[in-house]
Amino acid sequence: MSIKAKDLLSIDDISTEEIAVIMQNAKSMKQILQRDIKKVPTLRGKSVINLFYENSTRTRTSFELAGKYMGADVVNISAGTSSVKKGESMRDTARTIDHMSADVIIMRHHESGAHKILAESVNARVINAGDGKHEHPTQALLDAFTVLEHKETVEGLKIAIIGDILHSRVARSDVLIFNKLGADVWFCAPPTLMPSKASELGATITYSLEEALQDADIVITLRLQLERQDSGFFPSIREYTNFYGLNTKNIKWARPDCLILHPGPMNRGIEISYEAAELPNAVINEQVNNGVAIRMALLYIMGGGRSGDTV
Amino acid sequence: MILFKNARVIDPVTQTDQILDIRTENHSIIETGTDLEAQNSNTIVDLTGKILTTGFIDLHVHLREPGEEYKEDVESGSKAASSGGFTGLCPMPNTKPVCDNDTLAEMLVIKGQRVGLVDIYPVGAITKNQEGKELAEFGMMKRVGARALSDDGKDVTNTLVMRRALDYAKAFHMPIFAHCEDKYLAGSGAMNEGYYSSKLGLSGIPREAENIMIGRNIMLAGLTNGHMHISHLSTKNGLELIRQAKKDGIKVSCEVAPHHFMLTDSCIENYDTNYKVNPPLRTQEDVKALIMGLADGTVDAIATDHAPHDTEDKDTDFSNAAFGISGLETVVALTLDGLYHQGKISMMRFAELLSSGPRSVLGLAPQSIEPGQKADFTIIDPELIKVVDKNRFYSKGKNSPFHGMSLKGWPYMTVKDGKIVMKEGVILE
Numbered sequence: 001m002s003i004k005a006k007d008l009l010s011i012d013d014i015s016t017e018e019i020a021v022i023m024q025n026a027k028s029m030k031q032i033l034q035r036d037i038k039k040v041p042t043l044r045g046k047s048v049i050n051l052f053y054e055n056s057t058r059t060r061t062s063f064e065l066a067g068k069y070m071g072a073d074v075v076n077i078s079a080g081t082s083s084v085k086k087g088e089s090m091r092d093t094a095r096t097i098d099h100m101s102a103d104v105i106i107m108r109h110h111e112s113g114a115h116k117i118l119a120e121s122v123n124a125r126v127i128n129a130g131d132g133k134h135e136h137p138t139q140a141l142l143d144a145f146t147v148l149e150h151k152e153t154v155e156g157l158k159i160a161i162i163g164d165i166l167h168s169r170v171a172r173s174d175v176l177i178f179n180k181l182g183a184d185v186w187f188c189a190p191p192t193l194m195p196s197k198a199s200e201l202g203a204t205i206t207y208s209l210e211e212a213l214q215d216a217d218i219v220i221t222l223r224l225q226l227e228r229q230d231s232g233f234f235p236s237i238r239e240y241t242n243f244y245g246l247n248t249k250n251i252k253w254a255r256p257d258c259l260i261l262h263p264g265p266m267n268r269g270i271e272i273s274y275e276a277a278e279l280p281n282a283v284i285n286e287q288v289n290n291g292v293a294i295r296m297a298l299l300y301i302m303g304g305g306r307s308g309d310t311v
Numbered sequence: 312m313i314l315f316k317n318a319r320v321i322d323p324v325t326q327t328d329q330i331l332d333i334r335t336e337n338h339s340i341i342e343t344g345t346d347l348e349a350q351n352s353n354t355i356v357d358l359t360g361k362i363l364t365t366g367f368i369d370l371h372v373h374l375r376e377p378g379e380e381y382k383e384d385v386e387s388g389s390k391a392a393s394s395g396g397f398t399g400l401c402p403m404p405n406t407k408p409v410c411d412n413d414t415l416a417e418m419l420v421i422k423g424q425r426v427g428l429v430d431i432y433p434v435g436a437i438t439k440n441q442e443g444k445e446l447a448e449f450g451m452m453k454r455v456g457a458r459a460l461s462d463d464g465k466d467v468t469n470t471l472v473m474r475r476a477l478d479y480a481k482a483f484h485m486p487i488f489a490h491c492e493d494k495y496l497a498g499s500g501a502m503n504e505g506y507y508s509s510k511l512g513l514s515g516i517p518r519e520a521e522n523i524m525i526g527r528n529i530m531l532a533g534l535t536n537g538h539m540h541i542s543h544l545s546t547k548n549g550l551e552l553i554r555q556a557k558k559d560g561i562k563v564s565c566e567v568a569p570h571h572f573m574l575t576d577s578c579i580e581n582y583d584t585n586y587k588v589n590p591p592l593r594t595q596e597d598v599k600a601l602i603m604g605l606a607d608g609t610v611d612a613i614a615t616d617h618a619p620h621d622t623e624d625k626d627t628d629f630s631n632a633a634f635g636i637s638g639l640e641t642v643v644a645l646t647l648d649g650l651y652h653q654g655k656i657s658m659m660r661f662a663e664l665l666s667s668g669p670r671s672v673l674g675l676a677p678q679s680i681e682p683g684q685k686a687d688f689t690i691i692d693p694e695l696i697k698v699v700d701k702n703r704f705y706s707k708g709k710n711s712p713f714h715g716m717s718l719k720g721w722p723y724m725t726v727k728d729g730k731i732v733m734k735e736g737v738i739l740e
Contacts, residue, residue: 191478207482235446
């Protein structure tokens with residue numbers, strides 16, 4: 001009961017069976033989260049480094065708490081306050097951390113593929129907490145976990161991912177995991193926010209929200225980075241919201257039991273209306289809770305939790 | 312109810328060329344056939360010797376409203392169009408202010424409906440205020456009836472912005488109408504660069520200024536799979552680029568203005584500013600090639616680039632005069648006289664270039680002469696010979712180089728929504 005690959009940089013690094021194991025473990029972890037005393041000694045004596053080259057509150061906190069709940073020593077390094085700022089190369093930073101005997105390094109970086117350099121430079125296991133526009137595998141795992149809490153299986157579900165696909169690492173990890181699990185994945189965005197060969201990534205492409213939402217079982221709306229307008233990708237927030245914003249009217253095109261997910265933080269009133277985010281089928285807060293459970297499970301599996309251990 | 316008798320129906324959609332009677336009721340055709348019986352309430356219109364086609368659409372006009380109503384407005388432009396045989400118009404957005412938003416686009420549609428002579432399909436700006444920087448709200452404009460996008464009057468210089476525009480327009484199934492002109496190469500030119508500009512001492516605009524941007528815009532259409540429509544094509548090389556692109560499966564279409572297949576830069580010899588137009592009148596070689604393209608199907612539409620100006624803008628030296636020709640009221644006669652009667656194109660092709668061709672560029676549903684279809688007709692008298700008289704134009708723009716020219720074949724009647732709105736050139740009030 002482990003993950004074969006040393007590092008989790010992409011959803012492609014794990015098999016369907018391994019995904020099932022992670023899910024199984026996350027279920028147990030979720031129970032720990034519901035306890036009054038949320039602390040187990042499983043990772044006592046292990047060290048986890050949060051190496052963040054890009055600002056993040058949610059993901060970093062989620063990993064930090066996951067490590068702490070499991071009893072590990074967690075250290076946060078943010079690029080702004082470390083020697084990274086003084087011009088140290090990533091490879092040197094990585095080796096330094098490695099020589100401090102870190103067991104797991106969680107990294108977020110603003111450049112796609114940066115994790116490859118880190119992973120090949122360290123003995124510690126590396127978990128990708130987001131690299132540029134490439135992947136965010138733990139988000140995909142928690143998305144799948146959240147879906148599986150509500151649906152018996154992912155197989156055959158229509159999953160519509162809506163928003164800035166071009167810049168989204170969430171979309172690129174989600175399409176991989178949901179395809180592995182047998183779903184029918186759709187990407188919906190204005191054409192300027194769609195990668196040019198998106199259809200070859202395993203999703204059905206549409207520029208029409210109506211088409212994407214039609215009979216959808218799951219809707220994942222992505223955060224719109226507001227600075228994309230200044231970069232000329234779309235004319236205005238008004239137009240974006242009019243044609244790609246999820247609201248209580250257009251969600252009716254989807255199935256009545258359609259779940260609404262959002263990786264957060266939300267721009268309410270832009271990619272999702274205030275009311276839509278509060279619908280009973282919106283599971284956005286559950287995603288946050290599940291995020292901690294998934295990360296606990298991963299740290300457990302990758303941080304040296306021995307096979308057969310119970311938590 | 313109106314019963315149109317004995318019309319030669321030319322319908323490019325169904326490829327019909329047949330003498331037929333057509334009965335209309337309210338806005339629609341209810342019956343077609345031979346020897347239809349007159350019923351009590353029928354008005355009978357005998358169209359023996361006349362040609363009836365689906366209503367013409369002009370893809371490229373300047374209505375000057377808002378901002379320059381002294382040159383033209385929706386009402387005068389609609390009248391000019393109806394008199395010229397049109398039932399639909401695409402006004403360009405280079406007004407003051409620029410039509411780069413849904414409020415202005417909707418205003419044009421509503422004003423058009425109020426005048427009631429032609430459908431207005433606004434062309435929205437590609438970029439806000441036509442500055443070539445930020446995309447305008449294509450989707451919001453489409454919602455109120457805009458069908459295409461253009462920064463007409465200039466090209467989008469920034470290639471990335473043009474790429475984004477082509478990409479973004481795909482979401483709303485709108486073509487980009489490109490005014491192809493490298494502004495740096497064109498400089499302050501006033502006419503085609505060649506023998507005549509050399510002789511007359513006027514600054515020239517080389518054909519390459521147009522061709523380079525046609526090439527760029529075609530490549531961007533290939534990259535994005537967006538729909539690129541080349542406005543007012545004037546050069547042989549440009550036509551060849553488009554012909555090749557079409558062969559390659561790129562979504563490109565184009566239009567040609569009547570002055571570009573009727574006139575050459577040699578006309579400018581007496582410095583008559585009515586011949587000043589952009590793109591400029593080219594050479595005999597270009598004219599020959601364009602006519603070939605009009606005949607063989609490379610060209611999708613004839614569009615006027617109707618550019619009305621007041622006297623003041625034209626009554627000056629050639630270099631300082633405004634570009635543009637008032638074209639709505641002469642295009643049908645020029646095409647019939649210059650192409651059809653010369654044996655260059657068939658009557659079917661003529662109808663295609665002015666009705667089904669433009670409709671298809673705009674992505675409008677095909678309209679045919681069949682029961683259930685809208686009763687928007689352009690009726691032609693192909694044999695009528697008449698002299699162009701700019702003083703009888705409904706357009707405020709009297710800037711026509713064709714004034715005084717005798718032409719054979721004229722619009723006879725325009726029927727809009729089942730109502731005869733124009734007869735023998737005169738708008739019926």
